[in-house]
Structures are given as C-alpha cells and as structure tokens.
Amino acid sequence: MHHLLLDIDAGTIDWSRAQFALTAIYHWLFVPLTLGLALIMGIMETCYYRTKNEFWKDMAKFWQKLFGINFAMGVATGIILEFEFGTNWSNYSWFVGDIFGAPLAIEGIVAFFMESTFVAVMFFGWKKVSAGFHLAATWLTGLGATISAWWILVANAWMQNPVGCEFNPETMRNEMVSFFDVAFSSFAVDKFCHTVTSAWVVGGVFCVAVSAWYILKKREKKLALESMKIGAAVGLVASLLAFLTGDISAHKVAQKQPMKLAAMEALYDGGTDQSLTAVAWVNPFKQADYAKGEEPPLRIGIPYALSFLATHDFHGFVPGINDIIRGGYTNADGEVEPSLDEKIRRGQEAITTLNAYRKLKEETKNNPSEAQQAQLTEYATSLKDNMKYFGYGYIKDADQVVPNVPVNFWSFRIMVGFGTLFILFFLVVMWMLRKKDISTKKWLLKLAILLVPCVYIASEAGWLVAEFGRQPWTIQDMMPTWIAVSDIKAGSVMFTFFLFLALFTTMLAVEISILCKQIKKGPDYSTPTASSNK
Numbered sequence: 001m002h003h004l005l006l007d008i009d010a011g012t013i014d015w016s017r018a019q020f021a022l023t024a025i026y027h028w029l030f031v032p033l034t035l036g037l038a039l040i041m042g043i044m045e046t047c048y049y050r051t052k053n054e055f056w057k058d059m060a061k062f063w064q065k066l067f068g069i070n071f072a073m074g075v076a077t078g079i080i081l082e083f084e085f086g087t088n089w090s091n092y093s094w095f096v097g098d099i100f101g102a103p104l105a106i107e108g109i110v111a112f113f114m115e116s117t118f119v120a121v122m123f124f125g126w127k128k129v130s131a132g133f134h135l136a137a138t139w140l141t142g143l144g145a146t147i148s149a150w151w152i153l154v155a156n157a158w159m160q161n162p163v164g165c166e167f168n169p170e171t172m173r174n175e176m177v178s179f180f181d182v183a184f185s186s187f188a189v190d191k192f193c194h195t196v197t198s199a200w201v202v203g204g205v206f207c208v209a210v211s212a213w214y215i216l217k218k219r220e221k222k223l224a225l226e227s228m229k230i231g232a233a234v235g236l237v238a239s240l241l242a243f244l245t246g247d248i249s250a251h252k253v254a255q256k257q258p259m260k261l262a263a264m265e266a267l268y269d270g271g272t273d274q275s276l277t278a279v280a281w282v283n284p285f286k287q288a289d290y291a292k293g294e295e296p297p298l299r300i301g302i303p304y305a306l307s308f309l310a311t312h313d314f315h316g317f318v319p320g321i322n323d324i325i326r327g328g329y330t331n332a333d334g335e336v337e338p339s340l341d342e343k344i345r346r347g348q349e350a351i352t353t354l355n356a357y358r359k360l361k362e363e364t365k366n367n368p369s370e371a372q373q374a375q376l377t378e379y380a381t382s383l384k385d386n387m388k389y390f391g392y393g394y395i396k397d398a399d400q401v402v403p404n405v406p407v408n409f410w411s412f413r414i415m416v417g418f419g420t421l422f423i424l425f426f427l428v429v430m431w432m433l434r435k436k437d438i439s440t441k442k443w444l445l446k447l448a449i450l451l452v453p454c455v456y457i458a459s460e461a462g463w464l465v466a467e468f469g470r471q472p473w474t475i476q477d478m479m480p481t482w483i484a485v486s487d488i489k490a491g492s493v494m495f496t497f498f499l500f501l502a503l504f505t506t507m508l509a510v511e512i513s514i515l516c517k518q519i520k521k522g523p524d525y526s527t528p529t530a531s532s533n534k
Contacts, residue, residue, distance in 0.1 A: 011490030013482045016088040019497040023081045024467070025460060026504040030074030030511070032459050035149060035196060036203015036234075037067040038142025043230055049135045054526050057126075059223055062523035063207070064122060064138070066515060071119065071145070073511045075112075077504060082108075088493060092474050092484035099165050099176045100155055103183065107151035115144035149199075150192050157188035159475050160466070161256045167387050169357050169380060174478075190252050191466075194245035197238045198459060201422055204235020205448075205455040208429060210519055212448035215439050220522055229433055236426035242419060247309065253469070254310035254318070255332035257476060259401065260469030262321045263408040265306060269293040270320035275301030276309060279413075288405040290321040291398075321405075325398050338389075340398055347393030350386035353379050391478045400480075403471045411464040418458035425451060 041063040048056035082104060085093050093100070121129060121137035129137070158164075164181030165174045176182060208231040214224035254261045262270070266282045268290045280299035282288065288296075304314040311318065311332075319329055319337070327339030338346070357379040364372050395401055425447070432438045438445070470476055474484040 009490050010482075012488060012493060013485050015490050015493040015497055016485045017481060019088060019493055019500065020081075020084055021467070022497060022500060022504070023077065023084060024463070026500075026508065027074065027077040027081050028460060028463055029456060029508060030070055030077060031149065032199035032202035032456075033070045033206055034067065034074050034145050035142075035199035036201070036206065036238075037063060037070065038145050038203075039200055040203050040207050040227075040230055040234055041067055042139045042142050043234070044227075045135050045138045049131055055222070058523050058525050059227065060138070061126070062223070063227070065518055066210075068119070068123060069511060069514050069518065071115075073507055076507065080500065088486050088488070089474070089484050090486040092479065094173065095479060095484070096162075096165075096174045096475060098173055099158060099162075099182060102176065102179065103151040103154040103158075107148050111144050111148035111151060115141055115148060118144060146196060149196060153192045153195055154183055154185075154188045156466075157185060157191045158182055159473075160191075160470055161185060161187040161252075162475050162478055163187075167383070167390070169354055169383055170361075172354075172358075187252050187256060190245060190249045194242060194249045195462075197241040197245055198419075198462060200238030201235055201242055201419075202455050202459055204231045204238055204426065205422065205451050207231025208235065208426075209448045209452045212445035213519065214522075216442065216445050218439075221439075223523060225433070225438075228429065228438070232426045232429040232433065235422065236430060239419060239423045239426060243423070246416075246419070250309050251312065257470060258319050258331070259321065259324050260403060260408070260465075261310060262319065262324060263403040263405045263469055264412045264465060266296050266405050266409045267306075267318065267320040268295070268322055270318045270323045272307065272315050272317050273304055274306040274310075274316075274318040275303045276305035277301050277409075280409075282406050282409045284406045284410055286406065287402075290402060290405070293320075293322055321402055325401075340392075340395075340401060343389045343392040344395050346386045346389040347391060347395070349393075350383055350390045351393040353382045353386070357383065388477060391473060391475070391480055391483075394480050394483055395472075400472050403469050407468045408465055411461040411468070414461040415458050415465065418454055418461075422451070422455065422458075 041060055044056055044063060045060040047053075048060055085100075118137040118140040121134065122141050125134055125137060162174070163185050164176060164178035166177050167173075168175050182188075208228050211224040211228035211231060214220045215228075250261070253264075261267075265277055266280060266288060267274070267277075268288070277296075278300050280296035282296045306318055307316040308314050310316060317329060319331075323329055324337070325340045327337045327342065329337050331337040357376060360368075360372060360376060360379070364376075368376060392401075428444065429438070429448070432441055432444060472480045472482075474481050
C-alpha cells in the first residue's frame with residue numbers, strides 16, 4: 001500500500017471525494033422524507049384500522065402516494081452510491097471489504113427485499129388483503145426502510161469507529177472478528193437513533209407544511225387539520241429525541257473522535273471547565289490558524305457546558321486541536337495520548353514492518369526456518385502493537401489531520417440552531433391547533449412552508465459535520481482518503497461527476513414537480529361523505 005502515495009493522481013482523489021459527496025448529499029435529500037413519511041402514514045392507517053372511518057383511509061392513501069414518489073428516487077441514488085465503493089474506492093474496498101461489505105449485503109438482501117415486497121402490498125393490496133394485513137404491510141414497509149438505514153449507518157459508524165476487526169498481514173486485509181461488535185457498537189446505535197429521529201423531524205415539517213398550504217388555499221380543511229396534528233406531534237417528539245440522541249452522539253464523538261469535536265467548537269487550546277460556544281466569528285471561508293491558539297472573536301459560550309457534554313463532568317478536560325497534536329493528556333480510555341509525531345513514527349513503523357513481513361514471507365515460500373519463524377513472529381507482534389496508528393504512517397504534517405474548522409463549526413450550529421427552532425415551531429403549532437383557529441394565523445402557515453428547505457439544510461448540515469469532521473480519514477486512524485481511492489484517471493471521475501450532477505438534479509426536479517402536482521391534485525376521496533370534508 002505504501003506505493004499508493006506516489007501513484008495516485010491528486011486530481012483523482014479530489015474528484016472521487018467530490019463525486020461521493022455529491023451522490024451522498026443528493027441521496028440524503030430523499031432518505032429522511034422516506035423515513036419520516038413512513039411513520040406518519042403508518043399512524044394514519046392505524047387510525048383507519050381502529051375507527052373504520054373511510055376518511056382516515058383516504059388520508060393514509062394520500063400520504064402513501066407522496067411516500068412512494070420519494071421512495072423510488074431514494075432507491076435509485078442509493079444504488080449508485082454503493083457502486084462507487086467498487087469503482088472509485090477500490091483500495092478501501094479491498095482493505096476492509098470483509099467488514100464493510102457485510103452490513104451493506106444484509107441491507108441489500110434483507111431490508112431492501114422486505115421493503116420492495118411490502119410496498120407492493122401497501123400500494124396495490126387495499127382490496128386484495130384484509131385490513132389488518134394491509135396495516136401490517138404499511139408498517140413493515142416503513143420498518144424495512146428503517147432497517148435499511150440501520151445497516152448503512154452501521155457501515156458508516158464503523159468507518160468512524162472501527163471495532164470488531166483485526167488486521168491479517170497474510171491477506172493484507174482487515175477481517176471481522178466480532179459481527180456483534182460491528183453491528184451493535186454504541187457508536188452505531190447512537191448514530192442510528194440520532195439519524196432516524198432527525199429524519200422523523202423532516203417528515204413532521206413536510207406534513208405540517210403541506211397541510212398549511214391546503215389551509216392557506218382553503219382546501220381539504222379536515223384532512224389538513226388532522227394531518228397537521230399528527231405531523232406536529234411526530235415532529236415535536238422527534239425533535240426532542242433528536243436533541244437527546246445528539247447529546248449522546250456528541251459525547252461519543254468526544255471519546256472516539258476528539259479532533260472532530262475540537263473542529264466543531266473551533267477549540268484550538270483546550271483545558272478543564274470548557275464552555276460550549278453559542279456564537280463566535282469563525283471565518284467561513286478560511287481554515288483557522290490553529291497553531292496560534294487564538295480564540296475566535298466575538299465568542300459567547302455557555303459556561304462548563306462543553307466539559308459536561310464531552311466528559312459528563314462540568315470540570316472535565318477537553319482537548320483542543322493543539323492538545324491533540326502535542327499529546328500528553330489523558331484520553332477517554334484513561335491512557336496518555338501520544339503526540340502526532342509519535343503516531344506518525346509508529347504508523348511508519350507499522351508500514352515498514354508489514355513490508356518486511358511480506359518480503360520475508362515471500363522469500364521463505366511458507367516454509368521458514370526456526371530463525372525466520374521467530375523473525376516473522378516478531379514482525380507480527382510489532383505490527384499488532386502499532387496497527388492502531390497504521391494510517392498515520394501516510395501523514396506528512398499536522399495540517400493533514402486537522403479537519404476544515406469553518407465547515408464543522410458552522411454546520412454544527414446550523415443543525416443545532418434549526419433543531420431548536422423546530423421544537424419551538426411544533427410547540428406553537430400544537431398550541432394553536434388546540435386553542436385557536438390556525439387558519440387565521442397566516443404568518444404561521446407561511447412559516448411552515450418556509451421551514452421545508454430549512455429542515456433539509458439542517459439535515460444535510462448534520463451529515464457535513466459527521467463526514468467533514470473525520471477528515472482526512474476514510475477509516476478513523478486507519479486509512480486516509482488518498483490511500484483509499486482507485487488508481488484511475490481523474491478525467492473519468494470528473495466526467496461521471498458532471499454526469500451524476502445532471503442526472504441527480506434532473507431527478508430532484510422531477511420529484512419536486514411530481515410531488516407538487518400530487519399535492520395540488522389532493523386526495524382521492526372514496527365516498528361523497530369523505531369528499532364533503534374539503
């Protein structure tokens with residue numbers, strides 16, 4: 001793997017990263033609404049099953065149509081995303097394919113087949129199966145989509161916190177030693193809970209916004225009011241859960257990815273009794289000069305909050321960027337953190353040892369003498385001791401291990417800021433629905449529609465923090481991005497980047513157009529009584 005440093009064109013690395021980011025961002029425009037509407041349509045059909053009122057059936061069918069449009073687009077972008085691991089990131093796929101491929105295979109075989117089976121019953125089985133079976137199919141469609149998200153997030157969480165694996169010098173691959181550790185690591189559980197609850201927020205905002213549009217247009221009033229009640233209730237509960245799971249996730253990041261937390265806070269020199277930055281002027285277009293250790297200007301913080309968030313101790317020590325580079329502090333595992341220079345030295349030693357091991361293995365043709373076997377054992381022991389720093393062997397200087405501070409700092413605050421706004425918004429909507437005639441509150445109805453792009457911005461901002469914050473690592477501490485890419489021409493990646501950009505933009509425009517037409521058309525009422533509720 002060492003020669004890859006010289007052979008891979010820098011343009012290939014940049015364009016491969018850009019293409020994957022493009023695909024992931026577009027894919028994530030479709031996924032949250034799929035997960036959010038799955039919950040909302042399930043609740044509506046449950047109301048129909050319990051009351052036998054045709055009105056609830058019409059509501060469920062209307063929201064299921066919107067779900068179906070979005071679901072189809074999400075599947076298309078997701079398939080392309082998974083293919084890119086083989087085309088643009090083949091070194092990564094070779095190095096950890098035994099581990100990373102397992103959750104993706106389960107997602108494809110189990111979750112996707114589950115979704116595709118029950119989605120057909122949900123859309124075409126209203127008159128062909130019993131009400132109870134149809135209700136089960138609707139919930140299982142949503143459950144399948146959620147399980148699909150689980151396995152994808154397990155794969156992503158493993159990249160952020162690689163567990164349950166060991167490096168095998170014989171095969172030059174990381175191999176899984178504990179499926180349970182990979183599939184149910186606390187990092188994966190927290191990431192799943194935070195991601196899914198944030199997706200429910202997207203569904204809640206979308207449901208309330210569509211309902212608000214109907215009320216502004218003086219259409220479908222009963223459907224709009226009932227949908228708004230469900231959307232606001234789902235959105236409020238989901239927002240509070242997202243806030244809670246976000247706090248837990250931030251604590252995990254502090255333990256496993258302290259550099260990401262330091263970048264999120266623009267914390268250059270850490271210490272005890274650290275405050276959580278509420279606002280500060282971090283130049284959004286320029287990487288911070290962290291070496292100077294100067295605090296961002298105009299900083300207002302919440303006293304002790306960062307120490308508590310990171311360590312669950314108001315006086316806990318939180319390392320800044322420079323602390324992590326210098327090392328010497330006690331980390332979350334109770335060990336003295338090595339300096340970056342020491343990690344680089346040990347990483348280079350691991351690479352050198354691996355090359356020596358492979359060379360000796362080849363020379364002995366698997367029939368070593370006692371002295372050679374002892375040497376191989378020594379190499380294997382050294383490699384095992386230093387393997388956790390393997391990726392640092394490809395690092396040249398400190399700048400390479402510091403993520404983009406402005407992107408992380410502002411993305412985190414956009415996510416948290418909008419998340420707080422959504423909690424207040426859902427509370428106001430529920431209060432107005434309970435106490436007032438919400439149709440007279442045109443400002444609130446217009447705000448509901450304006451919040452649709454905002455909830456997507458907040459959702460994407462969360463992913464920017466997760467992915468930009470772990471740079472330069474494809475796999476945390478194990479494999480930098482420039483080692484993970486395929487040895488292909490930059491031009492071919494550039495061409496497919498613009499091809500996908502055009503394709504995904506067209507798909508997004510088509511989806512928005514179809515959704516708007518379907519919303520404008522409104523529900524198909526099954527009886528004249530139901531249609532009188534307009």
